Amino acid sequence: MRFMVLVRADERSEAGVLPAEDMTDAMDRYNDELVRAGVLLAGEGLRPSTEGARVTFSGGRATVTEGPFAEAGELIAGYWLIEVSSKAEAVQWATRIPFEDGAVELRRVFDATDHPAGTVLPGTAGKERTPREERPRNAPQA
Numbered sequence: 001m002r003f004m005v006l007v008r009a010d011e012r013s014e015a016g017v018l019p020a021e022d023m024t025d026a027m028d029r030y031n032d033e034l035v036r037a038g039v040l041l042a043g044e045g046l047r048p049s050t051e052g053a054r055v056t057f058s059g060g061r062a063t064v065t066e067g068p069f070a071e072a073g074e075l076i077a078g079y080w081l082i083e084v085s086s087k088a089e090a091v092q093w094a095t096r097i098p099f100e101d102g103a104v105e106l107r108r109v110f111d112a113t114d115h116p117a118g119t120v121l122p123g124t125a126g127k128e129r130t131p132r133e134e135r136p137r138n139a140p141q142a
Contacts, residue, residue, distance in 0.1 A: 002041065002083050002109040003090040008102060009049070009075035014068065016048045026098035034082065039093065043080035081109070 019027065034040035046052075049067035056063050069075060084090050090106050097104060 001086070002081060002111070003087070004107050004109055005080040005082065005090070005094050005097075006076050006105040006107065007045075007078040008104065009046075009077035010102060013077035014048045014050070014075065016050075023098070023100075030096065030098055033096070034080065034093065039082045039084050039089075041081040041083055043078070045078035046076060049075055 018024075031040065031043065034043075049069045052067040052069075054065045054067070054069060056065065082090060082093060084093065087106070087108065090108075094104055094106055
């Protein structure tokens with residue numbers, strides 16, 4: 001099962017302050033552990049909300065609001081997408097993140113098997129995985 005580990009933004013991340021070198025080194029080691037364990041699917045840090053936009057929908061119409069957005073603690077500063085055997089394993093990986101302060105949130109990612117039988121149209125379930133599975137085939141050959 002896949003889990004997204006969401007890193008909460010704070011005033012420093014919203015100000016665009018990059019982590020110190022020792023934290024970057026610790027994060028590199030943590031990411032290497034995720035890769036060696038075969039659980040890391042993706043992970044990125046996000047630039048401050050001042051460089052983003054929010055799109056809201058109402059009555060079928062989209063409205064775009066430029067950042068920054070309110071409360072830093074309600075924003076996301078980065079994420080990992082991991083594939084693990086259980087929520088307990090996801091929590092175990094999250095507790096090993098080398099943060100001194102901050103918070104992360106774990107959210108299980110929906111997949112086609114979460115929908116009741118017969119509610120997913122034939123062929124739709126496969127479409128969800130196709131872009132991820134095709135990506136390695138499109139990578140440049142060494």
